[in-house]
Amino acid sequence: MLIGTLQTKTFMDLEIHAILNIKLITMKTSIKLLLNALVILVTVISCGPPEQYEKGMSYYNIQKYDSAMYYFGRGDAILTERKRIKKLTLLARRKEYEREILSQSFENQNKINSFKSARNSN
Numbered sequence: 233m234l235i236g237t238l239q240t241k242t243f244m245d246l247e248i249h250a251i252l253n254i255k256l257i258t259m260k261t262s263i264k265l266l267l268n269a270l271v272i273l274v275t276v277i278s279c280g281p282p283e284q285y286e287k288g289m290s291y292y293n294i295q296k297y298d299s300a301m302y303y304f305g306r307g308d309a310i311l312t313e314r315k316r317i318k319k320l321t322l323l324a325r326r327k328e329y330e331r332e333i334l335s336q337s338f339e340n341q342n343k344i345n346s347f348k349s350a351r352n353s354n
Contacts, residue, residue: 303310
């Protein structure tokens with residue numbers, strides 16, 4: 233019904249709206265359930281049979297154990313090697329810094345000499 237420019241809703245309109253809203257909610261729920269089932273299906277298919285999964289897990293655990301065994305008992309040797317590398321790195325950085333300072337001082341000395349010679353020639 234229209235009264236002026238306002239539209240009033242009847243009880244029947246509200247009931248239809250509620251029914252449509254409930255249908256929409258159930259449709260959303262069923263879509264979510266279908267998507268979850270699809271995700272589970274894809275996960276199961278990508279993992280393969282359980283035997284293959286167990287084989288992969290055992291290989292992963294063994295390889296992880298083997299890589300850890302590489303470091304077992306070598307703690308002191310690894311630390312001394314790290315100290316040696318750190319010492320060499322610091323020496324190389326210090327040499328590079330000294331070279332840079334020396335080259336800057338030569339550039340400054342050349343600028344001073346060129347300035348003096350330009351001043352003496354005038």
